[in-house]
Amino acid sequence: MGLVYALIAAGLSLIFGLMEVVNFAHGEFLMLAMYVAFFAWSLARLDPLASLPLAALALAALGWATYHGVIRRVLGGPMLAQIFATFGLGIFLRSGAQFLWGVDFRTVKEPLLAGRLSVGGVFVGLPQLAASALALGAFVGLYLFLSRSETGLALQATAQDRQAAALMGIDTDRMFALGWAIGSACVGVAGGLLAMFFYIFPEVGGPFALLAYVAVALGGFGNVPATLLAGVLVGLTEVFAGLVIAPAMKYAVVFLLYLAVVLWRPQGLFGRF
């Protein structure tokens, strides 16, 4: 699960690192991705694994549209306007989902992958295992794209110095839109993976988004590689707290960890990459 958190957090971190805007609708983006997977299954009998590219593309389009339709208008404005813009978008998406699809819990039945595996005496759900592997794959792909490709370097340059990047001939406005598309596509993949084994309902994004904010803060805002470690750390903490202390306490322990790090190292565990 930590790897899925890491992927959700990576999307958040990428957007923040690029333009210092926190997407407070991130959880709702995740929820929409899960509904994409759900409807692909209920309408077209596509397994979430098969509809993964669809979820990624749909969310990339949503991210791109959010940048052009919302973010761009408030970029020069006060910080509060930026916060309310994405916060409001989140509320809008959540109520929209409730209105259109109701508050019922839905699940994808008979997924392609089901059952459990015994790994050294510990039972691991097969869908969870596949989700972790694919999330890791997506993460590695994102990392290679950012650090190796021409466009990835242009994104990094834009994040580090917007004016200097423009003077290299980089269309920074396009980079911002691309960052939103890629960051949202990460959530698209994560949502598609979660849909294999998690309930789908309008409020589903909340806890995941919170954990993602924790992972991003732990890793250092804008530090994409470090969010991988932080996401795994959050996932492990959650599991151990659930096993060793009490399942009801698992989020409390995660946030305790968060508070400890924020007070002790506000720049994140790993600082800037």
Place this chain on the structure above:
Amino acid sequence: MAGLILEARGLDVLLGDYQVLWDARLAVAEGEMVALLGPNGAGKSTLLNTVSGLLRPRAGAISFRGEPIAGLPAHRIVARGLAHVLERRRLFPYLTVEQNLRLGAYPAAARAGREAQLARVKALFPVLEARGSQLARTLSGGEQQMVALARGLMAQPRLLMIDEPFLGLAPRVVAELAEAIRRINGEGVTIVFIEQNVELALSLATRGYVLESGRVALDGRSADLLRSPEVRRIFLGG
């Protein structure tokens, strides 16, 4: 007018509500080396930032190689062959020297000749070769300035504008950079640079512009400016 690579006229530029430039102008002939002088806060950086498209003028016209460029976004102006090295170098601190240099040739036209140009700038600044895989932020000030200049050259510009290339550097490094700038100019790249030290600026440039409180106070050939009592008044407050 024939022979002019850059001509800016009547530029009024505001930062927020505050007007920084008043009717500013700048004309540069092909192949020239021009110095932009003036006390702190005179508006020198603002003038170059407006030419390169980082700022939009409220009024005025700018033409580069005979075509109007005022109001174009910065990334389109670079692609036309006008590179701008910002004040305080502004490297991408968390990218390597090599990555910084390669990004300099991001415009499609420059990308084709990237490898050849990379070899050329490394020949100009041999220290870049050894520093290639280091993060830009770990270099010394002088080395960073060399990377900034080299990165600007990677766009294969016709005109290179450099904002205070010598700021905060040791005399030996200043001499080395001045020599490099002379060589770049000798290879046919037109240069405009900002420098506050009058003697240094005018020993390097063939012509100079002096800005004072957002207006062009005077301009002329270096030798004339060096003898001008007006220049002495502005810089020595005498």
